[in-house]
Amino acid sequence: MLARRxxxxxxxxxxxxxxxxxxxxxxxxxxxLVNSVFARYxxxxxxxxxxEKLYSYCARHKKVACLVVFGKKETIVKEFAKRGQRLNMLAxxxxxxxxxCRYDCNIIWVDTKVEDMLNIMRKVAEKVEEGKMLIPRxxxxxxxxxxxxVAIVARALDISPRLASLMVNRVGGLYxxxxxxxxxxxxxxxxxGVGKKTFQRMRDIAGIR
Numbered sequence: 360m361l362a363r364r365x366x367x368x369x370x371x372x373x374x375x376x377x378x379x380x381x382x383x384x385x386x387x388x389x390x391x392l393v394n395s396v397f398a399r400y401x402x403x404x405x406x407x408x409x410x411e412k413l414y415s416y417c418a419r420h421k422k423v424a425c426l427v428v429f430g431k432k433e434t435i436v437k438e439f440a441k442r443g444q445r446l447n448m449l450a451x452x453x454x455x456x457x458x459x460c461r462y463d464c465n466i467i468w469v470d471t472k473v474e475d476m477l478n479i480m481r482k483v484a485e486k487v488e489e490g491k492m493l494i495p496r497x498x499x500x501x502x503x504x505x506x507x508x509v510a511i512v513a514r515a516l517d518i519s520p521r522l523a524s525l526m527v528n529r530v531g532g533l534y535x536x537x538x539x540x541x542x543x544x545x546x547x548x549x550x551x552g553v554g555k556k557t558f559q560r561m562r563d564i565a566g567i568r
Contacts, residue, residue, distance in 0.1 A: 373416065374413050374416045377480060379484045379488060380488070381421075381422055381484075381487045382422060382425060382483065383422050383425065385409070385425070385426050385427065386429060387426065387429070389432060389434065390435055390438075392451065393435055393446065396450065404454065407454075407458075407462075410424075410464060413462070414464065417463075424462065424463065424464040424465065425465040425467060425480075425483065426466050426467070427466075427480060428467070428468040429468075429476050430470060431470045432448060432470075467479055467483070504523065508527050508532050509524045509527050512526060512532070512536060515533055515565075516536070516564055517560070518557070518561065519552075521552070522550075522552045525550055525552065526547070526550060529546075530546060530547070530550075537565045537567075540558070540561055540562050541562070544558065547561075
């Protein structure tokens with residue numbers, strides 16, 4: 360079985376179709392997505408009911424939610440056309456927008472083959488397991504500055520290379536700067552380009568309370 364070969368284990372889940380310790384994938388084929396958007400439980404679409412339950416479950420268990428849409432929209436549009444109907448894709452896009460905004464759910468749309476979908480899901484799960492969720496990719500030090508001490512300060516405190524260079528020249532290396540942020544604030548605040556907001560942000564990044 361393809362899913363098993365790619366590292367997925369078949370088992371009964373409380374929610375979703377695929378899951379790890381940190382993420383749950385709810386998979387919907389294009390036709391299923393369309394049906395769940397327009398199928399109604401009283402006045403609300405079935406999709407939103409499902410996403411509300413998934414959101415609550417993920418919030419309780421501290422998991423990431425991800426909706427995986429699989430299939431080509433052109434295929435389902437043609438099926439509707441054969442029946443003399445017109446599929447409102449804007450309504451589908453609006454529903455997906457609501458899923459992201461209202462239910463804190465990520466969306467992956469794959470319109471190629473099942474193996475591609477499973478590989479993408481596996482890679483996303485690996486990144487989440489590694490703790491990289493919402494953590495920006497760190498740039499190489501040389502992208503900040505050719506001077507290593509300046510690059511280290513710029514990256515560590517999330518400031519411009521120009522300001523980092525000024526701080527290194529006036530205060531010292533990263534250890535000296537962090538010490539000054541905590542115990543000698545005037546030494547930092549007098550520097551050009553350091554206002555109260557920048558000063559407080561650097562303290563927060565350095566973990567100074």
